[in-house]
Amino acid sequence: GNSVTQMEGPVTLSEEAFLTINCTYTATGYPSLFWYVQYPGEGLQLLLKATKADDKGSNKGFEATYRKETTSFHLEKGSVQVSDSAVYFCALSSISGNTGKLIFGQGTTLQVKP
Amino acid sequence: SAVISQKPSRDICQRGTSLTIQCQVDSQVTMMFWYRQQPGQSLTLIATANQGSEATYESGFVIDKFPISRPNLTFSTLTVSNMSPEDSSIYLCSVASSFEQYFGPGTRLTVT
Secondary structure (H helix, E strand, O other): OOEEEEOOOOEEEEOOOOEEEOEEEEOOOOOOEEEEEEOOOOOEEEEEEEOOOOOEEEEOOEEEEOEOOOOEOOEEEOOOOHHHOEEEEEEEEOOOOOOOOEEEOOOEEEEEEO | OOOEEEEOOEEEEOOOOOEEEEEEEOOOOOEEEEEEEOOOOOEEEEEEEEOOOOOEEOOOOOOOOOOEEEEEOOEEEEEEOOOOHHHOEEEEEEEEEOOEEEEOOOEEEEEO
């Protein structure tokens, strides 16, 4: 079945460091891919998305490219800030071409220290 | 976009009791989803609720434990029945719109 695997956390970085959170997936068809963020004490927010191969999603300095050949959707940011501290979830839609039902990875906690 | 509200935002319940969680959306949507986020874990889909039909449950979730109502295109309820401490989780309502899925703020449930 469809699944999402994220790198385990927690990830601890200093401010202005480069961030990569790995995400790989297994899916039939052509799912859409998403990164969601959950800040402390808040609800789940969509960070960025990509709906087809080679698409690059970007938002708030974060980027991720839909790589079909490696079945990956790694999240990157060139310079993290303390305010980026949160839990990040990679997800895929189980219905091709639609959000449909989402399958989430286990989440990666990011802690950025000043 | 869609704005989703949930009630209650949190509750502490005794084992063996039931709690009904309400989800209200500010626009009409075909499909609504209910997710569970157990402490320190990821989100798991419980069921998909379409207006006018019975909810579709994912493997491991059954209607007797998690009955769902969907009386119209902007509202749904999820009941957690005969609760046990293992049901302590955050329960989230979600809707799909085009290529985005929006989540409610969640209901934090603690069962003692």
